Amino acid sequence: MFFMFDTLEGYIKPGTIEADLVQKIDFSHLPVHIAVIMDGNGRWARQKNLPRTEGHKAGSKSVKEIVEASARLGIKYLTLFAFSKENWKRPEDEVNTLWELLRKYLIDESQVLEENDLKLKVIGEKKGIPFLVRKELLRVEKLTKDNQRMTVVLALNYGGRQEILEAINRLIKRKDSLKEVNEETFSRYLDTADLPDPDLLIRTSGEMRLSNFLLWQCAYTELWVTPVFWPDFQKKDLIQAILDYQKRERRFGGIIKGEGTNRE
Ligand code: FPP
Numbered sequence: 001m002f003f004m005f006d007t008l009e010g011y012i013k014p015g016t017i018e019a020d021l022v023q024k025i026d027f028s029h030l031p032v033h034i035a036v037i038m039d040g041n042g043r044w045a046r047q048k049n050l051p052r053t054e055g056h057k058a059g060s061k062s063v064k065e066i067v068e069a070s071a072r073l074g075i076k077y078l079t080l081f082a083f084s085k086e087n088w089k090r091p092e093d094e095v096n097t098l099w100e101l102l103r104k105y106l107i108d109e110s111q112v113l114e115e116n117d118l119k120l121k122v123i124g125e126k127k128g129i130p131f132l133v134r135k136e137l138l139r140v141e142k143l144t145k146d147n148q149r150m151t152v153v154l155a156l157n158y159g160g161r162q163e164i165l166e167a168i169n170r171l172i173k174r175k176d177s178l179k180e181v182n183e184e185t186f187s188r189y190l191d192t193a194d195l196p197d198p199d200l201l202i203r204t205s206g207e208m209r210l211s212n213f214l215l216w217q218c219a220y221t222e223l224w225v226t227p228v229f230w231p232d233f234q235k236k237d238l239i240q241a242i243l244d245y246q247k248r249e250r251r252f253g254g255i256i257k258g259e260g261t262n263r264e
Contacts, residue, residue, distance in 0.1 A: 008072050018236040024243055025073070031199035031245050033077035034070065034238075035221070037213055038062070040205025040229030047229075053097040058231035060101050064109065069235035071116060071150045073242070077195055078152050081213050083124070085159035099130050102156070106136040110143055117149035123191035124158030125166075153195065160215030163191055192217055200245045202238075204230045220252050 012019050038059060045055030063080060070078045083098055090098075106120075113120055120140045129137070137156075167189035171181065178185075187193065197217045203209075206227040210218065224241045226233070249256055 011072055012235075016236075018239055021236060021239040021243060025239065026246055027074060029246055030074055031222075031242065032075070033079065033196050033198045033200075034075055034241075035079040035081070035198035035201045035214055035218070036066070037081045037201070037203040037211060038230040038233075039203060039207055041231060043205060044229035044231045052094055055229075055231055056094075056097055056101055060105055062230055062233050063105065065234060066238055067109075067118070067152055069238050071118060073238075076150055077198075078150060079123075079155060079195075079198065079214070080153070081155045081158065081211075083156045083158070084212065085125075085157060085162055086212070099133050102154075103133045103136050106133075106140050110136075110140045113140065113144050113152065114147070117147045119144045119147040119151045121151055121153045121195075122156055123153055123163070124156040125162065126157070128157040151195070153192075155213070158191075158213075160210070160212045164216055166191075187216070190216060197221065199250075200224060200241060202226070202241050204228055204233050220250070222248055222250065 008022060012022055041055035041059040042052045043055075044058060045052050048054075063082075066080075067078065082102060087098065088095060110120075112118075120137075120143075122137050122141065126134060126137070133156075137154075167186065170189050171178065171186075192214070195217075197219070198214060198221045201214070201218055201221045201223050203223070203225045206225060208225055214221075222245050224244055226237060226241070228237055
C-alpha cells in the first residue's frame with residue numbers, strides 16, 4: 001500500500017493522547033536530526049513468550065511508523081541504529097533474520113520512500129553487509145538520492161569507534177600536505193560528512209548507554225531514554241521525546257544568556 005505522508009491532518013485522530021500532545025509542539029523549534037537506538041526487541045518477545053526473531057519483526061513495524069511520523073512532523077534527518085558491529089556475535093539465525101527483515105523493508109518501502117520525497121542513506125561498513133542486502137541498499141539509495149523532505153539514515157554494520165578509525169586512516173592515506181586537522185575537516189572524513197550532528201538521541205528499553213553509536217557526532221546531543229521496548233514505540237512516544245527536548249536549554253558548554261558570573 002502506498003500513501004502520501006501529507007501533513008498531520010487526518011493522521012492524528014482527535015481525542016487521542018497524540019492529538020493532545022501534538023498541540024504542545026513548537027514547530028519552529030523542532031530537532032533537525034533525531035537519532036534512535038532501537039533496543040528491546042528481544043525482551044519484548046520474551047515477555048510474550050515468543051522467539052526473539054518475532055521481536056525484530058515487530059520492531060520493523062515500529063520503523064515504518066516512526067519514519068512516517070517523523071516525516072509528517074517535519075523532522076529533516078532520522079538516523080536508526082539497525083545493525084551494530086557487535087550484532088554479528090548473535091546466533092546465526094537471528095543475524096540472518098535481521099538482514100532478511102532489512103532486505104524486506106527495502107523491497108516493501110522503497111516506493112513509499114520515493115513517493116514521499118524521502119532519501120535513504122547508509123552509514124557503516126558496507127562491504128561487510130550480505131550481498132543481496134547491499135544490492136537493495138544501493139538500488140534504494142540511487143532511487144531516492146535527489147529527495148529532499150527527510151533523510152532516513154540506516155546505521156548498518158556500524159560502530160562509532162570503527163568509523164572514527166576509518167576516518168583517521170583515510171586522512172593518513174591522503175598524499176597532500178595536510179598538517180593539522182580541526183573538527184570541521186575531521187568531520188568531513190566520517191560517514192556522516194553530509195549530515196548535521198543529532199540534536200536528540202532516543203534510546204528505548206531503558207538502558208543508559210551509547211553502545212558505540214555516533215560517538216563523535218553526539219558530543220552535544222540531548223539524550224532521551226524511555227523504558228518502552230522498541231516494538232511498542234509509537235508516534236505518541238516520539239512526540240513525547242520531542243516535547244521533552246523542547247523544554248531543555250542547550251548551552252553547548254556555554255552559559256544561559258544573561259546569567260553571567262557577576263561576583264561584584
Ligand atoms: C535491539 O533489540 C535491536 C536490534 C539489534 C536491531 C534493530 C532491528 C530492527 C528494529 C528490525 C529491522 C530494521 C529495519 C530498519 C527494518 P535487542 O535484540 O538487542 O533487544 P534486547 O536487548 O531486549 O535483547
